[in-house]
Structures are given as structure tokens and as C-alpha cells.
């Protein structure tokens with residue numbers, strides 16, 4: 478399986494479990510690894526035959542603006558479902574980091590993998 482990558486994508490959203498977090502936007506930093514077979518796109522040099530990382534990044538940004546949840550877990554799960562549905566992504570790994578949430582840590586967050594890896598494994 479090949480991967481299309483989007484790394485350290487920063488998006489602004491309303492997120493958090495505490496009252497003071499409900500009235501501000503915070504920045505999340507996302508890493509996405511999107512499973513696909515890049516050979517058809519490479520053979521024809523055709524953007525229409527692969528996962529367009531620019532289009533997917535725009536969709537992630539729009540998703541963040543549209544949603545308002547408490548947990549990074551919820552954000553990750555709903556975003557993964559949306560992307561897999563809209564872009565027909567068979568498998569993905571999504572890491573959502575919330576920098577600054579724990580001052581002593583560089584970032585905290587979650588990492589999920591969803592779907593079936595093409596070709597097994």
C-alpha cells in the first residue's frame with residue numbers, strides 16, 4: 478500500500494471540555510497518512526487518479542470551521558469518517574495534536590487508524 482501524506486496541517490476550531498474553551502478557537506495540528514495505490518496516477522501523470530492532498534487539506538480546514546466538539550477523540554473520529562466517505566479512502570492514519578493544552582508537553586492528542594489496508598496487513 479502506498480501513502481499520500483499531509484503533515485503538520487494546522488486548523489482552527491472550537492474544541493475543549495472546559496467552559497473557557499467554548500468561546501475561543503484553538504489550533505490543532507494534524508498528520509494524515511492516506512492509503513492508496515499511487516501507480517495509476519503516476520503511470521498517466523493524472524491528478525484525477527490519486528488522492529489530491531490540496532483538496533483534502535481544504536476539506537479538513539472547512540471541517541474544523543464547521544465543527545465544535547469537546548474531545549480531540551470526537552474530532553478525530555468524525556473527521557476520519559468524513560474524509561473516508563467523501564474521498565473514498567480505504568485506510569487512513571490520523572493524528573490530532575492539541576499544542577499548548579498541557580504546558581509541560583509539546584503536544585497532546587490522539588492517533589487513530591481506520592479502514593482496511595489495501596492488500597491486507
Ligand SMILES: Nc1nc2c(c(=O)[nH]1)N=C([C@H](O)[C@@H](O)CO)CN2
Pocket residue numbers: 492493494495498547548549550575577578579
Ligand atoms: N483524552 C483527552 N483528554 C483531555 C481532552 C481531550 O480532548 N481528550 N481535553 C482536555 C481539555 O480540553 C484540555 O485540552 C484543555 O487544556 C483535557 N483532557
